[in-house]
Amino acid sequence: MFDLLIKNAALPDGRNGIDIACAGGIIKAIEPGISAEAKTSIDAAGQLVSPPFIDPHFHMDATLSLGTPRLNVSGTLLEGIALWGELKPVQSVDDIIERALRYCDLAASTGIGAIRSHVDVCDDELKGVTALLEVRRLVAPYLDLQLVAFPQDGLLRSKTAEKNLLRSLDMGVDIVGGIPHFERTMADGAASVRRLCEIAEKRGLMVDMHCDESDDPLSRHVETLAFETTRLGLEGRVTGSHLTSMHSMDNYYVSKLIALMAEARLHVIANPLINIMLQGRHDTYPKRRGQTRVPELRDAGMNVAFGADCVMDPWYSLGRADMLDVAHMGLHVGQLSSRADMEWCFEAVTTNPAKIMGLEGYGVEVGCKAHMVLLQAKDPIEAIRLRATRLAVVRNGEIIAQTAPDLRELNLPGRPQRLDPADYAPKAKG
Ligand code: FE2
Numbered sequence: 001m002f003d004l005l006i007k008n009a010a011l012p013d014g015r016n017g018i019d020i021a022c023a024g025g026i027i028k029a030i031e032p033g034i035s036a037e038a039k040t041s042i043d044a045a046g047q048l049v050s051p052p053f054i055d056p057h058f059h060m061d062a063t064l065s066l067g068t069p070r071l072n073v074s075g076t077l078l079e080g081i082a083l084w085g086e087l088k089p090v091q092s093v094d095d096i097i098e099r100a101l102r103y104c105d106l107a108a109s110t111g112i113g114a115i116r117s118h119v120d121v122c123d124d125e126l127k128g129v130t131a132l133l134e135v136r137r138l139v140a141p142y143l144d145l146q147l148v149a150f151p152q153d154g155l156l157r158s159k160t161a162e163k164n165l166l167r168s169l170d171m172g173v174d175i176v177g178g179i180p181h182f183e184r185t186m187a188d189g190a191a192s193v194r195r196l197c198e199i200a201e202k203r204g205l206m207v208d209m210h211c212d213e214s215d216d217p218l219s220r221h222v223e224t225l226a227f228e229t230t231r232l233g234l235e236g237r238v239t240g241s242h243l244t245s246m247h248s249m250d251n252y253y254v255s256k257l258i259a260l261m262a263e264a265r266l267h268v269i270a271n272p273l274i275n276i277m278l279q280g281r282h283d284t285y286p287k288r289r290g291q292t293r294v295p296e297l298r299d300a301g302m303n304v305a306f307g308a309d310c311v312m313d314p315w316y317s318l319g320r321a322d323m324l325d326v327a328h329m330g331l332h333v334g335q336l337s338s339r340a341d342m343e344w345c346f347e348a349v350t351t352n353p354a355k356i357m358g359l360e361g362y363g364v365e366v367g368c369k370a371h372m373v374l375l376q377a378k379d380p381i382e383a384i385r386l387r388a389t390r391l392a393v394v395r396n397g398e399i400i401a402q403t404a405p406d407l408r409e410l411n412l413p414g415r416p417q418r419l420d421p422a423d424y425a426p427k428a429k430g
Helices: 077-090 093-109 127-139 161-171 186-203 221-231 251-263 272-278 294-299 323-333 339-347 351-357 380-386
Strands: 002-009 018-023 026-031 038-043 053-058 112-120 144-150 207-211 238-242 267-270 303-306 372-375 390-395 398-402
Touching: 002 372, 002 398, 038 398, 053 303, 053 323, 053 351, 093 112, 093 127, 093 390, 093 398, 112 127, 112 207, 112 351, 127 144, 127 161, 144 161, 161 186, 186 207, 186 221, 207 221, 221 238, 221 251, 251 294, 267 294, 267 351, 272 323, 294 303, 303 323, 303 351, 323 339, 323 380, 339 380
Parallel strands: 002 038, 053 112, 112 144, 207 238, 238 267, 267 303
Antiparallel strands: 002 018, 018 026, 372 390, 390 398
């Protein structure tokens, strides 16, 4: 007797007509025609069953604060940072917990199973850290939350940043963050990368650094990040987030840089929704897109993922906790339009970020945790195209969220009465 049996599923790797049986929170069997009894049964009707969406880059201490205390008028990263600086002193731990929990509800309903959130440690009271450690505990049954100690005001630029970063790690924050492009000088930026990597090495932690989130082609802190990673033997444990200056760098320099990054086995996170909005703000026309070189980094052998970064906060006014929105935007901005590239974009919000976070038992495979999402789509490309409805979200073999299918009623003479958007896809070739 199984706890859950999903019948007739399609899987992201192209297998069809598959049954998935779960017991004790674990996937016990994946094969066609499982006939055993189960307490709960779902007929997938040929639709896609995916492992959960993973958001590897978010700011949960700021989310859902849009308009408090005011809106970002210029739309720039720097006004966003200034605005966040106005909100920090007036918000309470309870405010942050309340907003973060509401965001986690949304995330669970769209099939997000894990989030890596940066948490600002440039606050002597460490309100964000206190709040998000509590949120991590509260949401653990349905969401894996990883926290990055993020010195938003600059490790060296802010007098108490390092002390507070170390305190937050002592309190249980998981990962070392940074923001070298916000230090006062390029030299200080490089020094901050060195110091932060040394802290991570000493404590045996991972690193995830906001790096070169600017349109300045000479913002080259990712070079230092790759160098320090190799020098300290941190290969495979370090992530460069945003990396938008790479969009604007000289091609010859990038040909050297990418090899150094690959040698350091850096992971890379692009945040397409926020960076297509923030970058190029000082350009007239043509306006730069500002997304890092996603396909080139991937093709050099690096693990590349997409993150959501911001939802309704000082930097970004929109968003709905939906990693298919993120994949859809990343696909467009990166011109990732071949069928193989579109399928890869689905991996960039599922398996690739799971690797970055080091999630154990992730995947729709026998022996993995029974965390899954049933989508109203036949395959990953259709899931991105339609930003497909999450029909069911499964956690530990139990259904934790359900959404009614998108089926539209029509009242047009001589036309169908019911429209399923997925029925309008021509058969793709090749
Ligand atoms: Fe960020």
